[in-house]
Amino acid sequence: MTIYNTADINTWERFYRANFINSLTGFKSVSLIGTANNKGQNNLSVFSSMVHLGSNPPLIGYINRPLESSAHTFSNIEATGEYTINHIHSPFVHKAHQTSAKYSESISEFAEVGLTPEFLDGINAPFVKESKIKYALSLQEIIPIRLNNTFLVIGKVSRIIVEEDIVSDDGFIHLEKINSICSNGIDAYYNTDLINRFSYAKPGKPLQIIE
Amino acid sequence: MTIYNTADINTWERFYRANFINSLTGFKSVSLIGTANNKGQNNLSVFSSMVHLGSNPPLIGYINRPLESSAHTFSNIEATGEYTINHIHSPFVHKAHQTSAKYSESISEFAEVGLTPEFLDGINAPFVKESKIKYALSLQEIIPIRLNNTFLVIGKVSRIIVEEDIVSDDGFIHLEKINSICSNGIDAYYNTDLINRFSYAKPGKPLQIIE
Numbered sequence: 083m084t085i086y087n088t089a090d091i092n093t094w095e096r097f098y099r100a101n102f103i104n105s106l107t108g109f110k111s112v113s114l115i116g117t118a119n120n121k122g123q124n125n126l127s128v129f130s131s132m133v134h135l136g137s138n139p140p141l142i143g144y145i146n147r148p149l150e151s152s153a154h155t156f157s158n159i160e161a162t163g164e165y166t167i168n169h170i171h172s173p174f175v176h177k178a179h180q181t182s183a184k185y186s187e188s189i190s191e192f193a194e195v196g197l198t199p200e201f202l203d204g205i206n207a208p209f210v211k212e213s214k215i216k217y218a219l220s221l222q223e224i225i226p227i228r229l230n231n232t233f234l235v236i237g238k239v240s241r242i243i244v245e246e247d248i249v250s251d252d253g254f255i256h257l258e259k260i261n262s263i264c265s266n267g268i269d270a271y272y273n274t275d276l277i278n279r280f281s282y283a284k285p286g287k288p289l290q291i292i293e
Numbered sequence: 294m295t296i297y298n299t300a301d302i303n304t305w306e307r308f309y310r311a312n313f314i315n316s317l318t319g320f321k322s323v324s325l326i327g328t329a330n331n332k333g334q335n336n337l338s339v340f341s342s343m344v345h346l347g348s349n350p351p352l353i354g355y356i357n358r359p360l361e362s363s364a365h366t367f368s369n370i371e372a373t374g375e376y377t378i379n380h381i382h383s384p385f386v387h388k389a390h391q392t393s394a395k396y397s398e399s400i401s402e403f404a405e406v407g408l409t410p411e412f413l414d415g416i417n418a419p420f421v422k423e424s425k426i427k428y429a430l431s432l433q434e435i436i437p438i439r440l441n442n443t444f445l446v447i448g449k450v451s452r453i454i455v456e457e458d459i460v461s462d463d464g465f466i467h468l469e470k471i472n473s474i475c476s477n478g479i480d481a482y483y484n485t486d487l488i489n490r491f492s493y494a495k496p497g498k499p500l501q502i503i504e
Contacts, residue, residue: 083425085413086453091351094464101464103348106428106450108322108380108468109475109485110345133344133356134321136441137314140302143356143438145344169319172488176500183494194496202296214294217317222440227354227447229433230347234445236438239317242297253305253312254478257319264320264475264485267465269492269503272485274320277383277474279481283394285405289387292480 104267112265114178115144116166116199116208117158119187124199124208125154126191128181130265132167140239142167142219148231154187159235163221164206168213172261175271202241209243214260217242254279315478323476325389326355327377327410327419328369330398335410335419336365337402339392341476343378351450353378353430359442365398370446374432375417379424383472386482413452420454425471428453465490 091099111132117125131145144167146156159165170178177195185191192199192208199208202218209216219237226233248256256276263271279292302310322343328336342356355378357367370376381389388406396402403410403419410419413429420427430448437444459467469485476482490503 083454084457086455088451091450091453096349098464099351100348102460102466103351103450104345105464105466105468106351106378106426106453107343107345107353108324108473109320110322111319113319131344132318133342134315134318135356135438135443137311138307139441140310140314140317141441142318145346145354167317175488176491179491180494180500183496183498185496189496215317223438225436225438225445227346227434227436227445229447230350230352232346234436234438236440239302239314240299242302242317243294244297246295249313253309253316254481255313255316257316257477258483262319263488266468266485267490270465270490271488272469273488274475274477274483274485277386277482277484279478280387280390281480283391285394285396285400287394289391 101267109264109266109272112170112263112271114168114170114181114210114213115155116168116210117155118162118206118208119158120161122206123188124190124192125158126181126197126208126210127155128178135236141222141236142239143234143236146233146235156233156235159221160224162206164218165237166207166209166216166218168210168216169257169262171214172263172273174212175263179269179271205241215244215255215257215262312478320475320477320483323381323474323482325379325381325392325421325424326366327379327421328366329373329417329419330369331372333417334399335401335403336369337392337408337419337421338366339381339389346447352433352447353450354445354447357444357446367444367446370432371435373417375429376432376448377418377420377427377429379421379427380468380473382425383474383484385423386474390480390482416452425456426454426466426468426473
């Protein structure tokens with residue numbers, strides 16, 4: 083095992099450090115965020131920082147980078163209060179990664195990468211038609227993280243679209259059955275294999291495997 | 294595809310909703326957080342809400358639940374300003390899940406579940422000896438999320454312990470080679486298979502696969 087301290091980390095070249103530190107948190111949620119501006123111009127961008135905040139009310143957060151490097155998604159959410167989060171499946175992972183390119187605001191990433199916008203009544207933000215699990219959020223709060231000029235963007239789930247046959251009787255969703263992916267670092271994408279579901283843990287009580 | 298709206302979600306039974314909403318964000322980072330109180334009593338608990346905030350400085354956040362349901366880790370971090378985050382590998386996933394049981398503060402989860410505390414000079418929080426990638430953090434800021442009484446706990450990486458042979462020349466860490474796992478929902482754990490790493494995306498430029 084090798085040990086690195088703060089002085090070591092400070093000597094690392096910029097891209098080496100970005101790759102290394104981005105792998106530290108482990109495998110990440112990765113999804114496509116769909117937005118539109120007030121003129122109806124669609125935007126789609128890949129994010130790997132979705133985080134569950136609570137189920138009642140259903141609150142989900144994501145981290146938005148400093149505004150100079152990631153502006154369109156953020157400004158559309160601020161302007162309209164609406165966005166969608168769409169799972170990525172292995173057959174279109176390369177299209178999802180391509181949305182991270184810095185397109186100008188007048189360009190729709192949907193058309194550029196070959197994904198299809200899809201709309202629900204009453205929601206101006208586009209979903210990704212190819213995604214088998216996706217949800218709309220209404221903006222609740224943007225919390226600035228002053229330490230590094232990022233933002234925690236918090237939304238409340240207002241609509242869910244899902245393939246019904248992957249939802250278990252107890253509400254658990256078998257994401258591996260539709261090849262939803264996860265990511266690692268800034269550029270790696272993974273399929274998954276279920277190890278086990280385990281019963282609610284209690285002191286001194288053996289775990290059961292949930293079939 | 295089935296569509297659910299807010300009224301539907303509000304009718305869901307509590308555990309059904311928890312399972313369902315927890316799966317929405319997709320596969321999650323999952324790790325063990327190690328802390329000690331001011332008397333040196335160790336604590337270890339599984340968390341699935343680690344989120345990368347930035348690489349320079351190296352900042353990592355996690356979401357702490359409301360204090361009545363998750364108090365020891367949080368109070369130890371508040372008291373000492375130090376904690377460790379330790380990857381979970383498939384051979385000890387059941388031990389990791391068992392740390393979610395509500396043990397009293399005087400009990401060390403290390404002893405209860407059969408994992409080994411390990412220490413580095415100058416850091417009072419325990420690492421997990423069995424973990425092949427782990428890091429210490431110094432507390433930077435606790436941001437209250439008033440919408441649901443949770444907290445974003447932000448730390449700066451101060452020490453990293455890693456098996457050197459899984460780190461690529463460009464800093465990327467092949468987490469799948471050491472069977473680091475990810476999670477889904479509140480009780481499911483997964484191994485992963487690398488699909489691809491892709492080159493930095495630019496408009497109009499085909500992606501390359503990074504070998």
